[in-house]
Amino acid sequence: EPEVTQTPSHQVTQMGQEVILRCVPISNHLYFYWYRQILGQKVEFLVSFYNNEISEKSEIFDDQFSVERPDGSNFTLKIRSTKLEDSAMYFCASNSPGGGGGLDEQFFGPGTRLTVL
Amino acid sequence: DAKTTQPNSMESNEEEPVHLPCNHSTISGTDYIHWYRQLPSQGPEYVIHGLTSNVNNRMASLAIAEDRKSSTLILHRATLRDAAVYYCILRDRSSGSARQLTFGSGTQLTVLP
Numbered sequence: 001e002p003e004v005t006q007t008p009s010h011q012v013t014q015m016g017q018e019v020i021l022r023c024v025p026i027s028n029h030l031y032f033y034w035y036r037q038i039l040g041q042k043v044e045f046l047v048s049f050y051n052n053e054i055s056e057k058s059e060i061f062d063d064q065f066s067v068e069r070p071d072g073s074n075f076t077l078k079i080r081s082t083k084l085e086d087s088a089m090y091f092c093a094s095n096s097p098g099g100g101g102g103l104d105e106q107f108f109g110p111g112t113r114l115t116v117l
Numbered sequence: 118d119a120k121t122t123q124p125n126s127m128e129s130n131e132e133e134p135v136h137l138p139c140n141h142s143t144i145s146g147t148d149y150i151h152w153y154r155q156l157p158s159q160g161p162e163y164v165i166h167g168l169t170s171n172v173n174n175r176m177a178s179l180a181i182a183e184d185r186k187s188s189t190l191i192l193h194r195a196t197l198r199d200a201a202v203y204y205c206i207l208r209d210r211s212s213g214s215a216r217q218l219t220f221g222s223g224t225q226l227t228v229l230p
Contacts, residue, residue: 043220091160108160
């Protein structure tokens with residue numbers, strides 16, 4: 001069964017450093033998403049991406065964040081200068097256009113745990 | 118946005134049915150009711166969704182009240198692997214910004230052996 005994969009599973013970084021989190025969405029999917037979950041809190045939407053551009057973003061997704069689909073398979077989230085409060089699980093998700101225009105079920109990856117020291 | 122209300126936690130015995138309730142009294146006519154779950158240390162996982170009629174799939178059943186102000190996710194025989202946080206999420210098909218999922222706190226389901 002196809003699945004969303006994410007690397008690395010755990011990333012430790014120093015405050016102020018740049019990190020890139022990588023995701024490989026399911027191959028025929030066209031909508032891509034990043035969510036995060038701070039320990040013990042809700043899953044929060046960060047950004048959605050379609051047709052090589054951001055389609056929606058939340059207030060959390062400020063200038064420190066960027067997303068890219070550098071090739072036909074990877075989808076990346078970059079945090080330019082990490083802060084302590086960026087420590088969280090980051091989940092990538094994707095879905096197919098189907099008949100729901102992106103409202104169909106989203107498939108989530110296993111997440112990357114980011115620890116900022 | 119229409120909101121949902123779920124109990125913080127529920128317990129069930131293994132191999133017994135579980136009924137997870139969700140209230141959504143401000144639901145609009147174009148809101149679909151989606152359920153996701155999050156197993157420990159994993160990403161969320163789609164369970165089921167519906168609009169007006171009850172729905173069944175291999176994982177669960179979704180019972181939707183006639184007035185659509187509430188719904189119930191039914192796990193027919195809970196297993197230990199079903200222990201997870203279950204999220205009830207409304208998604209408005211008429212909204213262009215509906216593609217994102219807005220997670221609440223969900224219901225933590227504990228399955229007892």
